[in-house]
Amino acid sequence: MSSPAQARVDLDAVSGNVALLRERAAGAEVMAMIKAEAYGHGLVPVARAALAGGATWLGVAKVAEGLALRAAGVAGVPVLAGLSVPGEPYAEAVSVGVDLVVGDRWMLDELAAAAPRAGRPARVHLKADTGMTRGGTGPGGWAGLVDAVLAAEAAGVLEVVGVMSHFACADEPGHPSIVRQLAAFTEMAAHAEKAAGRRLVKHLANSAAALTLPEARFDVVRPGIAVYGLTPIPARGGFGLRPAMTLTADAALVKRVPAGAGVSYGHTYVTERETTLAVVPAGYGDGVPRHGSNLLEVFAAGRRRRIAGRVCMDQFVIDLGDDAMAAGDEVVLFGPGDRGEPTAQDWADALGTISYEIVTRIGGRVPRVYTGGPDV
Structure with a gap:
């Protein structure tokens, strides 16, 4: 469709940014966050470009996004959907291999009911609230959640894959909450691993932490805005990333x-x-x-x-x-x-906001036109 306005997306830039992030992760795997239509860049094309750049996981927010990736033929790679509400099509998500986040008991109950309909255990990541005070279970309820999830695993309806949390202030280097959250996550993850009797995949670092906090990288890093070439910490410069x-x-x-x-x-x-x-x-x-x-x-x-x-x-x-x-x-x-x-960062600076908002708000009637990218 011809349009007087268009968003041109350089998929080679996406792949290059992921490759840079993988190098900076120094051994940790990269989960490219492609929620919100890949921050406005286009879900499926960006997913493929991120994989070509070395990502070994894909992360989305909504169950529907995970289902869309599978329906488009994005297979052979774990896809984690991080934000859910009661009543979503969990049996379908489980059946096509979308990993899901359990941060509260209601989600455990939903997945325990969905897994038998899907014909396979639900792959889950336990979410710890380490100080973001948003999703997940805090230290007070953590042991109970871990015990309940492991009981469901023993019953054959769940497979516990990982433990995760999210930084509140990683884009503010030196913020005192960073050290507190790291300590809380380390302790809560250790408890879950001890209870499970095995290592679990641990992931905490967003773009800012992946680039600046080696101690936060654990097994997997979850960059979002950096995948698209935009800096998570403008005061620290562009980190060699290229806007896509x-x-x-x-x-x-x-x-x-x-x-x-x-x-x-x-x-x-x-x-x-x-x-x-x-x-x-x-x-x-x-x-x-x-x-x-x-x-x-x-x-x-x-x-x-x-x-x-x-x-x-x-x-x-x-x-x-x-x-x-x-x-x-x-x-x-x-x-x-x-x-x-x-740049999108220039617009963000002028408006007193963040570049994330600039690119994700570009509307659906603006066609995405792609250059570069993997030959798939």
Whole structure:
């Protein structure tokens, strides 16, 4: 489908980022986190590119994402779905080999009922709440959860694969919670392994920890944003990662307007002199933040231009001054920065948010166009 706006995704960049992360993991395996449509980049193509780069696990948030990977033929690799609610199609997930997270007793009960229907034990990872205070069971209830899960394993309905947790502040090097969470995870994982009588796969590190905390890598690291070439710790630089997404749009209209012309809704931008404006066919319906009005920059006609006036649902305007441009010419909203265009991190910095939000909010009507990647 032809579209005036598109998100170009460099799958070779994804593979290269995973290879870099695998090297930095220094012996730990890499679980590439591809939740939320691979952070907006495209679930299945990114999964294959991540595997080509050396990932040996794939991680998603929702059960439906794990099922979509299996339905697309992504097989022979563990897929972990980390966030569930009662009543999801667990028997189907178990039957196609999607690993699931048990952080509470209700999930244990659901999987114990689903496994017989699936005809095989459910592969599970126990989630410890080590201080994120979000998902998982904390130290007070940990022994009880471990005992209950191991009883279900003895009954043949579960297979305990691993123990996991999640950092709250790994992107803030030196934060005191990091040491506390590491200590709690080490103790809780040791308890689970002793109770099970065997080693379990231990995983805790997100992108920031995988890159900066060797002591947190354990058996598997779970990078997310770094897979896409965006830094988890902007103050520490780019870590050699390459951004994979370039968002572009072709100008819809270019015209001269007089001084004093109010631009877009609310006339929050008024031309200071006679100038040339270009209409760019991408708006908040495509994921361009409305609160980027009069703030975000794009790259057009050889240099950066600030959005002029309010971002609309389908379009925004830029002021070109006296520079030449024509309808159909390309505008780069963000990319890797090779040509001087803004990066997703630049947009995030301007808006006071994180690059994760910038790339994941690019909407479904913006087609993903892929370059590079494995020949599969």
